[in-house]
Amino acid sequence: MARFFTEREIRAVAVFLPLAGLLVAAVALFRPKSDPLEARRVEVAMERRMPADSIRLRPFDPNTADFDELLRLGLSKHEAVSLLKYRAAGKVFRIPEDLSLCYGISDSLYRRLAPWVRIGRRYAIAPREYRSGRVLPQLLAPSPFRIDTVSACYLRAIGALSKRQAEAFIRWRDLSGIYDMEELRDCYVVSDSVAAALEPYVIFPERRPHPVDAPVELNSADSAELRRVVGIGEKTVMRILRYRDRLGGFVSVAQLAEVPGVTESNYEKILKQICLDSCKIRKIDINFASPKELGRHPYMAPRTLRRLLKARQLKGGWSTAQELIDDHILTREEAARLAPYIEFGSAGGTADEKTTTRRDDAPEDAYPAEFQLETE
Template sequence: MKRLFSEREVRALAFFLPLAGLAVLGLVLARPRTTVEDAARIEHEYEERVDSARLHPFDPNRADYEELRSLGLSKYEAVSLLKYRASGKIFRIPEDVALCYGFSDSLYLRLAPYIRIGRKYALAPRDYTSERIVPEPMRPEPFLVDTVSAAYLQAIGALSRRQAQAFVRWRDLSGIRDMEELRACYVISDSVADALEPYVLFAERRPSPFEEPVEINTADSATLRSVVGIGEKSVVTIMAYRERLGGFARVEQLAEVPGVTERNYERILKQIRCDSCKIRKIDINFAAPNELGRHPYIAPRTLRKLLKTRQLKGGWSTLEELVKDDILTREEAARLAPYLQFGVRKTEKTSDSTSFGGEVPPDYFQ
């Protein structure tokens, strides 16, 4: 039988196999072993590093070791970034920081909102303008919207130069009295408004010296807009609700209007009055279903019961009957009372009946 290996090959294998085994054993023994205590210590150090981090805007091309450590970087990560710079590399865009050896994606995502590349090294766009790269923004402080300058809004990073100038022009032309009007400015996005809201102050303004308060049931949009606390959007919602309601019986009903905040409600109450004689009434016995359904105090479930009972019974003469027939609760009846009238059908045989749509005397059905 022919041999697989020659004697020379056998001697070579006998020599190299022990050497290979020793090399593998040496690598295993030389590799540092991480015990449970070491893992707990590393995790504790990481948690302490994250908790003690004070994230703030920084330039990776200029930050020193201490500043990097204060941002929550480990010694290894801080040295890695410094070595990256020492090798002649420059951070041109924030994403370059992620190229540093040992930087994880989670670390970069945590630092990304605070990375500021200085104008000296940043990549400028082809159509360069001074607005594209700005210095580190100022920390915002509370400011009065009536007097804030465009330079300040730009310095805190809220708006670009053109946006800030447009905002000041808008304010000087239209006036800004509350957050609703601030959000109405076309250069203020919702995110910017949310960021500015904790710092914006509005001057306390006295209501205009009206000879008498605004009558809310007959006032047009321009008159309502003159009331401090009613903005452009509030005017639309108030007038739409007034139309559905048929007019306000009490000024307190203004609190039911969507979009009227509690703060504005308190200010508005001092400047308006309500003439309940101006409200539009509904004839509960003969009004069309769509007319009844538009009223905000008549729920769909109530409307169905009302129409079904009216078809069978013919109508009612008092609110008390609606409560007894389980059409309305006493609370619903009290709310609807100013808006209802009870018309009766005039017959040829009965001369003392009233015509459709008329007000019924209180003692008529007794």
């Protein structure tokens, strides 16, 4: 029968096995016994933090902070060593939030350190311009401030605008000036929500009126002339012009209150700078005007318009405002508001011969005194 091992190999195995057994026995006998109390003491020492009165939170760079600096920030030895090992493994903190990814940093510790993290220029994600620090970690509570002197830093500190927005806002303000909320909202970097949040705190400077020789005539002024009136902003100018066109002209300055954007405080300023010429009012011929022209007038309600057109088709027309009341087309209040804006064309003749009659040519009882509106 063939032999698998030579005598020499058998002798070698016979010598090796006893020696290996002796080595295993020696290791088992001389291995130090574990001490649970000592292990716990070491663990407590690693978790021990600096005394509370020695902790001093201040800006630090997690990419360069050493062991002692981390301890002074309130980290335990275990947490500090974990962060250093994290860096030694080739990890880099590019943004402050990267600190939360370090396996030794708990969420509560990260929230406490986050406001003080400053990423150095070497590692920070800043492709064009290096910023020495982050935006203030805690927003300031807003307080009343003058819009003409506020700085970009303060607007950033209260969380109203970002750095670029604040700088753009300051350039806009210095170029054109801001004197009311409407002009504040006109700035392209200020959203409606930001403007609403700032409104309780903004103090506007007094606009210095341009010297004028005479008040602005409200019914003939163009947008440039109206813009000169203190209290009328750019958007309000367009609203006044659109409303004036629909109305046919103002017969009283009180009608300005019907224009969106004219507040009570602005109204008091405007009164001192305008005048009215009611002769420039554009009138509507109640007997011959088209439904579209009649319905465009802000004082002509849809229901009133339907009654008027139906009655006009049957009757042919009217000669006085009192007839409209008697026919239950208009109430006395509606007639009082519409009286300055309507005229009564002749009901006779052909369509080519129909001409409108000016208010001066109308009978004396065409507009009873009770329907006249006071003009200023």
